[in-house]
Amino acid sequence: MARDSRWLLPDGVDEIIPPHAAMIEQLRRHLLDVIATWGYALCIPATVEFLDALVSGGGDDLELQTFKLTDQVSGRLLGIPADMTPQIARIDAHRINAETPTRLCYNGPILHTMPDKFAGSRNPLQLGAELYGHAGIESDAEVIALMVEVLAAAGVGEVTLDLGHMGIFHGLAEAAALDAAGEERLLDVLLRKATCEMSEVLAEVQGPAAGWLSALLALNGDASVLARAKLVLAGAPDTVRQAIEDLDALVVLLTQRCPSLDVHVDLADLRGYRYHTGVMFAAYTLRMGRPIAWGGRYDNIGARYGRARAATGFSTDLKLLAALAAVPPANTSAILAPAGSAADLLGAMAALRASGQQVIQALPGQSGGAREMGCTSELVLTDGHWVVTTSP
Numbered sequence: 430m431a432r433d434s435r436w437l438l439p440d441g442v443d444e445i446i447p448p449h450a451a452m453i454e455q456l457r458r459h460l461l462d463v464i465a466t467w468g469y470a471l472c473i474p475a476t477v478e479f480l481d482a483l484v485s486g487g488g489d490d491l492e493l494q495t496f497k498l499t500d501q502v503s504g505r506l507l508g509i510p511a512d513m514t515p516q517i518a519r520i521d522a523h524r525i526n527a528e529t530p531t532r533l534c535y536n537g538p539i540l541h542t543m544p545d546k547f548a549g550s551r552n553p554l555q556l557g558a559e560l561y562g563h564a565g566i567e568s569d570a571e572v573i574a575l576m577v578e579v580l581a582a583a584g585v586g587e588v589t590l591d592l593g594h595m596g597i598f599h600g601l602a603e604a605a606a607l608d609a610a611g612e613e614r615l616l617d618v619l620l621r622k623a624t625c626e627m628s629e630v631l632a633e634v635q636g637p638a639a640g641w642l643s644a645l646l647a648l649n650g651d652a653s654v655l656a657r658a659k660l661v662l663a664g665a666p667d668t669v670r671q672a673i674e675d676l677d678a679l680v681v682l683l684t685q686r687c688p689s690l691d692v693h694v695d696l697a698d699l700r701g702y703r704y705h706t707g708v709m710f711a712a713y714t715l716r717m718g719r720p721i722a723w724g725g726r727y728d729n730i731g732a733r734y735g736r737a738r739a740a741t742g743f744s745t746d747l748k749l750l751a752a753l754a755a756v757p758p759a760n761t762s763a764i765l766a767p768a769g770s771a772a773d774l775l776g777a778m779a780a781l782r783a784s785g786q787q788v789i790q791a792l793p794g795q796s797g798g799a800r801e802m803g804c805t806s807e808l809v810l811t812d813g814h815w816v817v818t819t820s821p
Contacts (some may be wrong), residue, residue, distance in 0.1 A: 460582055
């Protein structure tokens, strides 16, 4: 790298400088406080783990997003987390090991090898909450309602919730007897809404399964879509029909918990890591053409840690929320104190700081005064007392 470009960061990697860093920290504290009121305990996962613990069972997409390096101590491959959800599942399985429902939350940096297709950051600040130990839709409703409250607390404004169910896709793919490659190709077609490619993907599928899978592309809209889905998929496997019933019941619960929430159903929208097993959801706002929070059920993820537990949760990118949030700028007013180490001066500065005020002490011979230092006031010795006065 040329000497004059060493200050550049890799593509998709960003840093946060004043005053935005203070604004994001203010938002982080506020949102974690909101989550805590729901009984979710804070975890701080490791910044690096053995690779097989991070990506095993999470699908190829998660492994491709994970940075890998060799541990100089053990010689084993390590991974830098691209998603904290598997880490929280491991913590629930082996560090907490409770039989009762467990509620955990987290916030921290993650790293992606590539930005997503919306050209997002490769180093998000992931914030989320997970609920373990309950398999019913009531826990799905809880984490969605919590997500909605978190977005409201961030000042995001009105959001639309997009609902789907991975169980519908898996059940129909199994009925179609698709192999792993065929299932992956079909999933890609559904995600891209590529109607013209559907017949080619399903060319060798026998029986009604081809029609059921093709119908998924049209099954999107408001909650009435679920009534249509029950008719169109009436002959589908029991697991598919049960998944539709679960979505229907979930919509009822969300209507009770979040009566003003705009709910949209899309049975072909199956974006996300492949560890999801049931209800999947994403939150959107008109102010941004990408999901701003997302999540779902992933009941199988704990099995690879030796203890399968029902699990559901959501996550978001704190930097993304900060870009949308109605958070007032952090208070940057400061008091400039003169240089010196006299006991009375140091005491006056300490008292002001203890009261929550920001005091910056000038350095001997420095350039710039209060205005240049961004200070609105100065600490001045008047009649033997240190007094705060407004800067001219």
